[in-house]
Amino acid sequence: MEAANDNVSARALEIGKAGEHLVCADLILQGYRAFLSDQGLPFDVVAVANDRLWRVQVKSTLQPKNVNAKGRNPRLSYSWSIRKRGKDGKGDRLTGAHCDLVALVALDTREVAYLPLSECGQTVQLKPTGSTYTSVGGPSTFDGDVSSYPFADAISGTRTYRRGSLEECPNGHPYTPENTYFSKGKYRMCRICAAESMRKRRATKEAA
Known part of the structure; x- marks a missing residue:
């Protein structure tokens, strides 16, 4: 068991290193100066831009996962634990004292999304590039795919980041008591969206 745990930790370290090198290469190819940080520092890459x-x-x-496993339609999304630090995530919580930005790497497509740490909660979810489904979920789900968050936006300080809301459904309808019901007793649903979905299904059957 101990040997298996060591192998898992070694694999996680290799994956982390791959991501760090990919980010460094991505920034250099965009024309920025970037280099890997020294071991032991609370950040992985240093980039030079805007005179700082x-x-x-x-x-x-490694790859996206289905974040709608209990629903009818699969929704693939990348998911990253942002605030965890150290071996097995047991270090101090990641804060602004440790870094300015996070680089979120999708290793299967070699893509990188950049976000200010101040915009991130405990986790971040992004759709794979090209996905067409509407983003769902709470504040961890950002409205956009993994290609929608370039480094230039992250350092600009002017971009507004839109994510899922606890007060509205993904289509912007308010979760009022009158417009809310719970599927299977625990999944919050929007009555307006449910009615529209039912209308579309009926129209499809009638047209068949």
Whole structure:
């Protein structure tokens, strides 16, 4: 068991290193100066832009997963744990004292999304590039795919980041008591969206 745990930790370290090198290469190819940080520092990559240094923490994932496993339609999304630090995520919580930005790496497509740490909660979810479904979920789900968050926007300080809301459904309808019901007793649903979905299904059957 101990040997298996060591193998898992070694694999996670390799994946992390792959992400760090990919971010460094991505920034250099965009024309920025970037280099890997020294071991032991709370950030992984340093980039030079707008006459200052940007400390970048790299988070990597191998592939998207279905975040709607209990629903009818699969919704693939990348997911990163942002605030965890250290071996097995047991270090101090990631804060602005540690880095300025996070680089979110999708290793299967070699893509990188950049976000200010101040915009991130405990986790971040992004759709794969080209996905057409509407983003769902709460504040961890950002409205956009993994290609929608370039480094230039992250350092600009002017971009507004839109994410899922706890007060509105993904289509912007308010979760008022009159417009809310719970599927299977625990999944919050929008009555307006449900009625529209039912109308479309009926129209499809009638046209068949």
